[in-house]
Structure formats: C-alpha cells, structure tokens
Amino acid sequence: MxxxxxxxxxxxxxxxxxxxxxxxxxxxxxxxxxxxxxxxxxxxxxxxxxxxxxxxxxxxxxxxxxxxxxxxxxxxxxxxxxxxxxxxxxxxxxxxxxxxxxxxxxxxxxxxxxxxxxxxxxxxxxxSETTDQETLDKLLMSENSNEGAQKKGKAVEPDLPKGLSKLTLRKVLREIAKHDDFFSTEDIASEVGLSRISTRKYLQHLNEIGYLKDELKYLTIGRPITVYKVHGNQEHLIADFQ
CATH class of the missing domain: 3.40.50.2300 (Response regulator)
Incomplete structure (x- = not known):
C-alpha cells in the first residue's frame, strides 16, 4: 500500500x-x-x-x-x-x-x-538497493522518448505488464472499438470470454497508458462501478499489436 x-x-x-x-x-x-x-x-x-x-x-x-x-x-x-x-x-x-x-x-x-x-x-x-545504467536510463528517458515519438506522429507500443498477452490484448482492443460510449468491465468480459478479473487487468493497463479514460458511474443501488471510454484518437494501438 x-x-x-x-x-x-x-x-x-x-x-x-x-x-x-x-x-x-x-x-x-x-x-x-x-x-x-x-x-x-x-x-x-x-x-x-x-x-x-x-x-x-x-x-x-x-x-x-x-x-x-x-x-x-x-x-x-x-x-x-x-x-x-x-x-x-x-x-x-x-x-x-x-x-x-x-x-x-x-x-x-x-x-x-x-x-x-x-x-x-x-x-x-x-x-532494489542498486541498479545499472540501462535500467536507470529506462526510468530517466522513457517519458522523453515517448513524448518525442508522439510529437513525430509515431505510435508508441506500450510494454505489457507481467501476465498480459498481446494476443488477448488485441481481442480486448477490437471489442473496445465496437463501443462508441462508456462501457464496463463486464461488457468487455462477456464479449471476449474472459473473467472480469482478467479483463479488468487489461482495461486498467490501457487506462494507465492513456488509451482509455475512466469514470465512476453511480447506480441507484449498491456501490459505484468504474466505466471506461477510449481517450481521443488512439486507432494506432490496434495496429501496434497486429
């Protein structure tokens, strides 16, 4: 925590x-x-x-x-x-x-x-208590390199966290593309055939890299749920995982 x-x-x-x-x-x-x-x-x-x-x-x-x-x-x-x-x-x-x-x-x-x-x-x-130059450079330079690529109009392929696969992410992205408005984890899970827990990991990753934006949706009864929507023009991401 x-x-x-x-x-x-x-x-x-x-x-x-x-x-x-x-x-x-x-x-x-x-x-x-x-x-x-x-x-x-x-x-x-x-x-x-x-x-x-x-x-x-x-x-x-x-x-x-x-x-x-x-x-x-x-x-x-x-x-x-x-x-x-x-x-x-x-x-x-x-x-x-x-x-x-x-x-x-x-x-x-x-x-x-x-x-x-x-x-x-x-x-x-x-x-860890120590590091090497290559690992340190990833922290210090990754943000600048991503920003530079975006300014030049190049797609930046995000690194996948452990446990996520490109094949499954491609399926999730294709299902997301079918939604013009906000959607829930359950919406995508039912379409892709994943558990809600697994689907949530992919959506959270896409949210973290800026592909999705999230909001809290308040229901009449029960706790609010998180819903997602594609953030701006991000069509290049699907191509990155072909």
Whole structure:
C-alpha cells in the first residue's frame, strides 16, 4: 500500500485530491492537513510514500517546506498541486526535486499522469538497493522518448505488464472499438470470454497508458462501478499489436 498525505488549505480542493487518490486502489490517504506545521506533526508519526503539496498555505509555504526537507535530508516524493503559475515558484519546485507540478485547475487525466510518474519512480527506487545504467536510463528517458515519438506522429507500443498477452490484448482492443460510449468491465468480459478479473487487468493497463479514460458511474443501488471510454484518437494501438 502507498501511503499519501494531502497538504491543502482549501477544503474543496482537498476533497477533489482525495477523490482522485481513492481511484487508485493501491493508494491510501493517511492524513489530510492544511498547514506545514501540521504536516511536520504528521511526519513525526510516519513518513509517507508521497505528499500532495500546495504552495500557498497559512504560515510557511510549500516551497519553504521543500527547502526544509532538503536541509533535513528527508527523502519524500512530492507532487505540487497549486494555483501558483509564476516561473520563480515553478523553477524552485523543480530544482528542489518534486516529482511533478500541477497547476489548478487540472483534469483527472493530468493528475493520473503525475501518479503514473510517481509509481514508476517509487517502483524503481524500492525494488532494489542498486541498479545499472540501462535500467536507470529506462526510468530517466522513457517519458522523453515517448513524448518525442508522439510529437513525430509515431505510435508508441506500450510494454505489457507481467501476465498480459498481446494476443488477448488485441481481442480486448477490437471489442473496445465496437463501443462508441462508456462501457464496463463486464461488457468487455462477456464479449471476449474472459473473467472480469482478467479483463479488468487489461482495461486498467490501457487506462494507465492513456488509451482509455475512466469514470465512476453511480447506480441507484449498491456501490459505484468504474466505466471506461477510449481517450481521443488512439486507432494506432490496434495496429501496434497486429
């Protein structure tokens, strides 16, 4: 489980951040505070895996906290979520080593990109005590190379997580292409002939790489379900797996 602390003095924004984080089942919010003083109190109890940090806070700012953390040599991945859009603030945040910087208002898709960037970093830095140049380069260069390929109009074939096959993914993609609107895991599972658990793994992977976008659908009775829809023009993906 990935432990998260939210630092935000606007209750509405804090609630949105919480709702976004709750869409990642492996993440858990252990505290939500509205000042740097309260954040330090939380850190005395437990060091989280990730902090979502605002800049403009009562008393000390988020930038002040970044500087203090550096001085204390405490290693905590941080994603800045703030209305601050001035270059000096952004420059300081990046120089102090934040994972990402989100300017309010932002979409869930952009938030998800920041979380995926953190997950890659977290997985890399906690998997072993040492690494080699090739593995390190994959982390440092993969995002830039993907962005470059997309800018040139080239399709970027995503790596498949362990347990997923290209053959089955091709079937899932073909069934997804038949849906013009949102669909559920059960919709695709029944068409492809997979279990819902297996189908969900493929849909979650496609969601993580940006092919799908997801939303919560609230039912009259029972818990809400996750539904998916193709995100933009992604026709190249089917061709990538032919």
């Amino acid at each position: 990935v432990n998260v602390v939210i630092v935000e003095d606007d209750p509405m924004v804090a609630m949105i951040n919480q709702q976004y984080i709750e869409r990642f089942p492996e993440f858990e919010i252990i505290a939500s505070v509205d000042s740097i003083d309260k954040l330090w109190e939380e850190l005395k109890e437990e060091i989280p895996d990730l902090i979502l940090l605002d800049v403009y806070l009562p008393g000390e700012t988020g930038i002040d906290f970044l500087l203090e953390v550096r001085k204390e040599e405490v290693s905590i991945p941080i994603i800045m979520i703030t209305a601050a859009n001035d270059m000096p603030t952004i420059k300081k945040a990046l120089e102090y080593g934040v994972i990402d910087f989100l300017i309010k208002p932002f979409t869930f898709e952009r938030f998800e990109q920041a979380i995926e960037k953190f997950k890659a970093y977290h997985g890399f830095t906690t998997s």
